Amino acid sequence: MKKLLFLLAGSLMTAQQTSELLSNSWYISKMVTSSGQTTNTPLIDNGVPATTFNSAGGTSYVINSRYYNTSMMSFGVMPGGNNLIKTASSCTLLFYNGGNATPVRAYDQKNCDAYVLGAYGSIYSYQITTNGNVKTLVITDPSGNKIYYNNTSQLSTKETEATKKTFKTYPNPVKEVLNIENIEKNLLLKIFDLSGKLVLETKTNDSKISIDTSNLPKGQYIVSVENYKSYPFIKE
Known part of the structure; x- marks a missing residue:
């Protein structure tokens, strides 16, 4: 019985931890290296699409970190903390030829590297803070680099803006x-x-x-x- 209660408590805690990740659309806003160098998200044609988290069943989840390309990482959540265990990753290979191309391409590569370069089983961590209506999500990769997201879109997509x-x-x-x-x-x-x-x-x-x-x-x-x-x- 005690073991069952412990498992139920762990599952509930994991669900509570990930509920904010799953219930928000996140927009990548800046990256900060472990040495403290900050790069704000460069302006991109059609605006920054939403980054999403999806459940893959049980305590397994997937993040799709979207800028021009999409960096995908599958992970498991460690109960009792804000640590994520990497289980797989990939990144799309589209080539950006729009406005502001040079900084966009460099930033796009950083978005891919943040999730793809970490080894299988490596630990990422996350933190969510709230300021008024704006929530900020910070994900720290195994090298100490930080990727910032917020739950407000700075530039709407072409489809929603067209009218x-x-x-x-x-x-x-x-x-x-x-x-x-x-x-x-x-x-x-x-x-x-x-x-x-x-x-x-x-x-x-x-x-x-x-x-x-x-x-x-x-x-x-x-x-x-x-x-x-x-x-x-x-x-x-």
């Missing part, structure tokens, strides 16, 4: 003032960095609005206007 209205934004790259035209009044305007963090929020007051970006660090951002297609821009 939305468009606006004009310039200059891009921008040094100080970002101009946005062809929009309606009293709409929510938000700017996110590529980790999914909201860095600016305001409301449109005319068909044109100018945004002071001088306080934003250099990098890549997404400007989102309610009911309109989102657009990326670079702050120099």
Whole structure:
């Protein structure tokens, strides 16, 4: 009886551990090497697709870490902790020829390497934190490199964005003032960095609005206007 109760408790604990992994769509946002070097997810045509976790039966699961290619890893969950035991892996071999090609290809390779290079039986770990409505998932590979995901999409896919209205934004790259035209009044305007963090929020007051970006660090951002297609821009 004690052994049965122990097994049931272990199964329940494992289910509780993985419920957040399975119930969210995750979007890769950055990678941090064991030496501390950070690479934010480069802008990619059609946006970053959702990374998913799926049950493979019992305590076995599969992660499909999606960027341009998909890095797949099968793993088992160790009860009582946040450790994952690798059982198999693979990565698709598509070649990206879209915009921003050089950094996209390099980042795509890192996504594949993170899950494919670890040996069979190697240990990965994960942690989920919550900040308001945004959840952040961090997976650490056996070498100590960290892959960050969040549960909000910075760029919707082409299919979901196709029916939305468009606006004009310039200059891009921008040094100080970002101009946005062809929009309606009293709409929510938000700017996110590529980790999914909201860095600016305001409301449109005319068909044109100018945004002071001088306080934003250099990098890549997404400007989102309610009911309109989102657009990326670079702050120099």
